[in-house]
Amino acid sequence: xxxxxxxxxxxxxxxxxxxxxxxxxxxxxxxxxxxxxxxxxxxxxxxxxxxxxxxxxxxxxxxxxxxxxxxxxxxxxxxxxxxxxxxxxxxxxxxxxxxxxxxxxxxxxxxxxxxxxxxxxxxxxxxxxxxxxxxxxxxxxxxxxxxxxxxxxxxxxxxxxxxxxxxxxxxxxxxxxxxxxxxxxxxxxxxxxxxxxxxxxxxxxxxxxxxxxxxxxxxxxxxxxxxxxxxxxxxxxxxxxxxxxxxxxxxxxxxx
Amino acid sequence: xxxxxxxxxxxxxxxxxxxxxxxxxxxxxxxxxxxxxxxxxxxxxxxxxxxxxxxxxxxxxxxxxxxxxxxxxxxxxxxxxxxxxxxxxxxxxxxxxxxxxxxxxxxxxxxxxxxxxxxxxxxxxxxxxxxxxxxxxxxxxxxxxxxxxxxxxxxxxxxxxxxxxxxxxxxxxxxxxxxxxxxxxxxxxxxxxxxxxxxxxxxxxxxxxxxxxxxxxxxxxxxxxxxxxxxxxxxxxxxxxxxxxxxxxxxxxxxxxxxxxxxxxxxxxxxxxxxxxxxxxxxxxxxxxxxxxxxxxxxxxxxxxxxxxxxxxxxxxx
Numbered sequence: 056x057x058x059x060x061x062x063x064x065x066x067x068x069x070x071x072x073x074x075x076x077x078x079x080x081x082x083x084x085x086x087x088x089x090x091x092x093x094x095x096x097x098x099x100x101x102x103x104x105x106x107x108x109x110x111x112x113x114x115x116x117x118x119x120x121x122x123x124x125x126x127x128x129x130x131x132x133x134x135x136x137x138x139x140x141x142x143x144x145x146x147x148x149x150x151x152x153x154x155x156x157x158x159x160x161x162x163x164x165x166x167x168x169x170x171x172x173x174x175x176x177x178x179x180x181x182x183x184x185x186x187x188x189x190x191x192x193x194x195x196x197x198x199x200x201x202x203x204x205x206x207x208x209x210x211x212x213x214x215x216x217x218x219x220x221x222x223x224x225x226x227x228x229x230x231x232x233x234x235x236x237x238x239x240x241x242x243x244x245x246x247x248x249x250x251x252x253x254x255x256x257x258x259x260x261x262x263x264x265x266x267x268x269x270x271x272x273x274x275x276x277x278x279x280x281x282x283x284x285x286x287x288x289x290x291x292x293x294x295x296x297x298x299x300x301x302x303x304x305x306x307x308x309x310x311x
Numbered sequence: 312x313x314x315x316x317x318x319x320x321x322x323x324x325x326x327x328x329x330x331x332x333x334x335x336x337x338x339x340x341x342x343x344x345x346x347x348x349x350x351x352x353x354x355x356x357x358x359x360x361x362x363x364x365x366x367x368x369x370x371x372x373x374x375x376x377x378x379x380x381x382x383x384x385x386x387x388x389x390x391x392x393x394x395x396x397x398x399x400x401x402x403x404x405x406x407x408x409x410x411x412x413x414x415x416x417x418x419x420x421x422x423x424x425x426x427x428x429x430x431x432x433x434x435x436x437x438x439x440x441x442x443x444x445x446x447x448x449x450x451x452x453x454x455x456x457x458x459x460x461x462x463x464x465x466x467x468x469x470x471x472x473x474x475x476x477x478x479x480x481x482x483x484x485x486x487x488x489x490x491x492x493x494x495x496x497x498x499x500x501x502x503x504x505x506x507x508x509x510x511x512x513x514x515x516x517x518x519x520x521x522x523x524x525x526x527x528x529x530x531x532x533x534x535x536x537x538x539x540x541x542x543x544x545x546x547x548x549x550x551x552x553x554x555x556x557x558x559x560x561x562x563x564x565x566x567x568x569x570x571x572x573x574x575x576x577x578x579x580x581x582x583x584x585x586x587x588x589x590x591x592x593x594x595x596x597x598x599x600x601x602x603x604x605x606x607x608x609x610x611x612x613x614x615x616x617x618x619x620x621x622x623x624x625x626x627x628x629x
Contacts (some may be wrong), residue, residue: 131509133511144505161510
């Protein structure tokens, strides 16, 4: 397997705060990678740097070996990286169908018809279980449903790599299961994922590899079992052992 | 809804065309002229501000640019009054569109409140220029346009039909934009501009294109207005009330809808004309107008069209 996404020594400061400090990791093509770490360890900032919403002070981001550091968000999207947001960002006064079609601008002209036909958008909404709400304004949906809309919006662009920022945060267990199933299904079709999540059960059950961030840098990585028992992780990140069920108290806090 | 529209639109057009023949009193046709002119101007404003969510309060910049353009053209080419002058109206619109490029380029670097303030500031700069650029505007002495050789009884009708043509164009363009992917991008910018950018929408270009389109349509209105008045003076061409009026009309009717600004203008402009005729002194009409603005924002924040639509949906779903 080859690295689809590679982050090399990225740093990012806000004033005096080093949000990311010489952080490196990679995501292999066709895998589902997890990115975990305590609140404030720089996970979302890392997503923002990768997708061009923030500029890195140092280091580089490579997609399939190609340098994409600090490219604007629109260009990142057209190169095949899609992302969702921790606090969902749908277009609240547009219908679900319209929400999906906004992304039409971000794909090469030749593929627009193929990707953004009414039928394919409908299929995608069906895939996330919201087909019968295609003509409803997105603002009327629940938080969990909006997360699904975001997923469909990202999928519409047919990305190679999808970054999910807390896909299971703050939504009901039934939807969590559904989102997990959808991710696995897409992964089998060849989509690579990088998932930030506080719900340990979700991460451990879903990911092939887990990277651990602390204080802006990656401190460990490996298979879920390995990471779960890594003393550095237990010590630095969890400050103690995981609960019996694999979740930790922070997940509830993050869900709120 | 669709069949209702298929009947309503041709019917409205027939009524609009027939209006000056039925109500031929010049006092009435004058009000009708201004009403139709403001249908066009409010639709133009809504095309940019209503769709994109950027509240521009400086549309008089384009109105005035169109007015001064046609005054200059008719003076320099020594044109005599007549229907032929109207051929210059679209050109005046294009000129206002060219003015809109640097104005938009500058103003659209800002967002929200800052954008509103910048558009107001640019408006005052243009008003000041109109007073001081003697060679182009003749300053506060103003400029005269050629007098049309039409009889008083039908004088207003020519302008009425010119304004009606502008209104039809503005509505048609608004409708086409609303249905296009370009329009969808504008609406996406209104809801979450950064997210739209992240999805590959070139927000800068999209906003500027809509801003310029708004400038072209508004400039056409300004040119018709100047020809109707027969003269151009800085405070009439670059009028602060114009900035507010078009916005209020769109707010009242329903921001971001095609029919909203039309309905808003149809209701408000005759009202405003009536007020100015009744209370010429003391600017009482302005105070009443301001009070109305507050009432609309307070009680009908969505505007008439969306409110009625919701009511219709609720009744139907019962």
